[in-house]
Amino acid sequence: MVLGGHQVVAVVAPVAPGRLPPRVPVPPPRSFLRTVGASLRETLFPDEPWRAVAREASGRARAFAALRYAFPCLEWLPTYSLAKLRADVVSGLTVASLAVPQGISYARLAGLDPVVGLYSSFVPALVYTVLESSRDLAVGTMAVGSLLFASMLGPAAPPAAQPEMYARLAFTATFFAGAFQASLGLLRLGFLVDFLSHAAIVGFMGGCATVVCLGQLRGFLGLPHFIHDTGLPAIMASVFSQTAQWHWQPFVLGCCLFLFLQITRYIGKRRPKLFWVSAAAPLVSVILSTVLVYLIHGEKHGIQSIGSIKKGINPPSIHSLLFSSPHTWLAAKTGIITGIISLAEGSAVAKSFAMAKNYHVDGNKEMIAFGAMHMAGSCTSCYLTAGPFSRSAVNRDAGCRTANAVMALAVLATLLFLTPLFRHTPQVALSAIIASAMLGVVDLRAAARLARVDKVDFCVCLATFLGVVFASVDIGLIVAVAVLVLRILLSVARPRTTALGRVPGTTVYRRRDQYDTARGTPGVRMLRIDSPIYFANASYLRERIARWVDDEEDRIRAAGKESLRCVVLDMRAVASIDSCGTKMVEDLKKSLHKRRLQIALANPGSEMRKLDKSEVLQLVGDEWIFLTVAEACDYAQSNCKLGTASPDEMV
């Protein structure tokens, strides 16, 4: 390494012959309880929520800070201004113009009465305004959650045959989703959501969007019957078994609307200032198609309309919740799974916006807000909601703080006065809106990025996608989780070990497979272990290191060079070591000793205390513990004679 003048000053004094280089200190002992406390704090409170409270000086200020922590709205209310309100009104009305048609569409996708989709954009949005942690998230129904509801709850109570029972199941599942989310947040287990990797989410969302898009063929072709099974084969079989009932009129209308929506979406993307064009397009297409169908008497041409929608605000549904039905367990399972998906989508969107605007989103608070929103929603005839990307993006561009509340009021006005207007809205308009929104969810660019950067992640993504599209949503999820767990276990069980060499002209030792110029030292084998050593990999590492030594000895024998005398283990990347790990180092020392090889540990800083307590340091010998690989190598070359280790002191 060509060092700056700064370092050269430090290394002018060479070590006197025979003098030992500086030692690695063993850290002072620390009580077990303190260690456990520290790691619990790091696990459950990585964000130190009490930080803001502790900063305040007086007791009263602290109490107010704690209150502000619990109800984030207290933080921004004092500085809320008329200008912000104006921005929020613009944003809220735009989001509402998107929320109303999407709410109706997604509720139909979930097999629920269309008005439930409107209810779900009202109460949850108000709850979220009070508890929100992300200021950009726009609350509303989500397509993937609706699809999951239909495919998981449908078999127990078919929505066409038992609409009331199905609605009760859906409210119960929503309640369980909320309870699960809130308890995750309260127990501060939010990090469990991180275990759904980005790759799996991209594949899962893409698969769901594909299935939902295909499902819209029903609306486009004007088919009366449709199964709620997901999966490409079932959908295709259902569509092609009803060829007699295909209609060209809704198909043409649907394609026109779809094209209109795509064009406005393109405009909105290219000109961020014109975001309202794409946001208002669904409402415009609903209005246009409704007027058209009304004028030409669409029913006569095979264009089905959605029919009358009830007037009035959310009726209470707390007595509809099923806590002792044979289907309660199914509802709980559906709630937990959809709860995770809604959290994963919501927190991914919230985090990406927070990143862009440089503020912080508290994952655990987000979960509590989602949980409260779902539990309140399940008692007021709402079903699963989340923060879908399309609506939140509008909010981010225009809104401020109370956009969700404005949106809720606009939806309220719709519920009270405007629902009769949707009577003649053709189903195909809703299908076109869903298909257009879902096309945006298929994230081909993210998949291409995965394929370029990390092929394994791409395989996870592809497997999940194929599982969802060709089997079913549940199987896709199972595939994703299985692949991810397997990946973690494998990475834990088979860590990498690499041979090191000195980079010429420096004292730096690096991987020989990466640095072509790095050279080995005669008689010394330097190995780096790239992971913690613990029960899951200790025996593998022991055998792998033995194989490295065998390989080197074979090579030396073939080349007739100076034989091996010392093995230097670079432990810089060994972040932790458990009792199996210390045993492994001990075993390694003993077996190398029998082969007349010395072992040296370089850089074992992180776990010196454990190595000391397990008496491995004493067994290896204090003089064979080094601060750097370079020191270990030099010391071994000058002090390690062939055959100095006597094999008769076998342990």
Add this chain to the structure above:
Amino acid sequence: MVLGGHQVVAVVAPVAPGRLPPRVPVPPPRSFLRTVGASLRETLFPDEPWRAVAREASGRARAFAALRYAFPCLEWLPTYSLAKLRADVVSGLTVASLAVPQGISYARLAGLDPVVGLYSSFVPALVYTVLESSRDLAVGTMAVGSLLFASMLGPAAPPAAQPEMYARLAFTATFFAGAFQASLGLLRLGFLVDFLSHAAIVGFMGGCATVVCLGQLRGFLGLPHFIHDTGLPAIMASVFSQTAQWHWQPFVLGCCLFLFLQITRYIGKRRPKLFWVSAAAPLVSVILSTVLVYLIHGEKHGIQSIGSIKKGINPPSIHSLLFSSPHTWLAAKTGIITGIISLAEGSAVAKSFAMAKNYHVDGNKEMIAFGAMHMAGSCTSCYLTAGPFSRSAVNRDAGCRTANAVMALAVLATLLFLTPLFRHTPQVALSAIIASAMLGVVDLRAAARLARVDKVDFCVCLATFLGVVFASVDIGLIVAVAVLVLRILLSVARPRTTALGRVPGTTVYRRRDQYDTARGTPGVRMLRIDSPIYFANASYLRERIARWVDDEEDRIRAAGKESLRCVVLDMRAVASIDSCGTKMVEDLKKSLHKRRLQIALANPGSEMRKLDKSEVLQLVGDEWIFLTVAEACDYAQSNCKLGTASPDEMV
């Protein structure tokens, strides 16, 4: 770092001002298939089994090497000598004198006919001799496996009420255990056994031994009824509900025998040469007690004897296997669980002996041998076997290669001629043998070592022990697996990050919490990430690093010192990075940029290719990637001016 003369030569030339230090190379691209192939090979064939075959020159020699690999006996047969045979006869007879009483005892423990225990020491031992990979393992029945059989299969077919059905279930479970073990070995998934950590095994074995010991109160007190439930409360309730039937005579006899066994065990431990004393003690105590009971007519004094044992070799039992019974699934579950336990015990014993004698045990071959042994055994009236430590230790001290075969022949002779002699053997003698053997399994020293070295491991061990003793064997196992999986997930989700400082007088940067003398550099924050960066921890790491920076800025503000200009990430321990990880580095760069902070990566060698492909290197800027932390620090100090990063180029 005080360097030897060797290095000083290398660093005499200081870098000219403005010249960049040497770059970190991006490794050449490597095809995805080659990468996958390499990691599959490392996962499934870490021992390179073809190595021995590939070494041979001619095709014929290679075929023979492959045959030798499949049947290890071909390797040692050519060099087998008369002297080795003599050693094996001594060892085999000694092990047999231990195997006969233990076989009878453990079969009773499992709720099976005592003769099944003898059968199980015959056929499996012969099969293992042919396929063995560990030369020291002595095959025989195991106490823990017997206990598991009784507690898992007992509820479906109580051994007292339906002995025949119970035996069929036991043979079926043995078959499934064998099939599972063999398929693990053939699929080369042996590493899955490593996930049972040493700590969990110590706790589990200790708990089982405690339960088994307590269960022997039945024999000691001469009780006629006894439940097969495990768990302290159930056992105690059963013992104290039968106080009327307690007898003092078997208790006294049992205590005498127990004392005798403990004393001989102590002698055998202190004087390794006298190993045969402790090995022969069980047989001696059986003979002595049988003669005594015969002479004093034990039945009259409440001393129960085991009754007649069938004469003759193993009857076939292949038609007894139940493949389409309602209990097949239970038998399969029992087989899989006991198969894992028997493997874990067998391979732990085999590996520790191989370590001591410096030869290699192939885990996957070991599994195939165990699987073949169990499948053959299940067809010939044998139940679960393993390589118990007590017998294997005798074998290690005295035996060579065919000790298992000699032992099998001795058991055969017993089966053919000697079984009538056991007619009057008192049950309490068997109880004393079991209790004495089990006391040796409770490894208090290992537990104490765990408590000293690694408190978390000790907690795993204790939780498993308490689960087995106070709840049941199954619950203990579930506790162990749950704790271990949780530990892996936590270590993956919450990796350690530490602040680094320069060790005075060197260019070495180390953890400031460990090295008291390490000093920070003004204006530069150096952080080390101690784990791979991937989906499970990327968002935690992003927030944790932001907190480190916040902390440092708070501290600087309070002290009124030079403000922060650069964050150096030491990525030496980042062994791998996935697409979420590269995204995290990208996000971090962007958010630090907004705070007018420069980011520098030191030592990102392991994953340069992925960082390059994901364009993170280009985003960070090539000049901010360094070989060492020292270089990054120096470069940052001289080139990073306050506010050079302009916040208007927001991305």
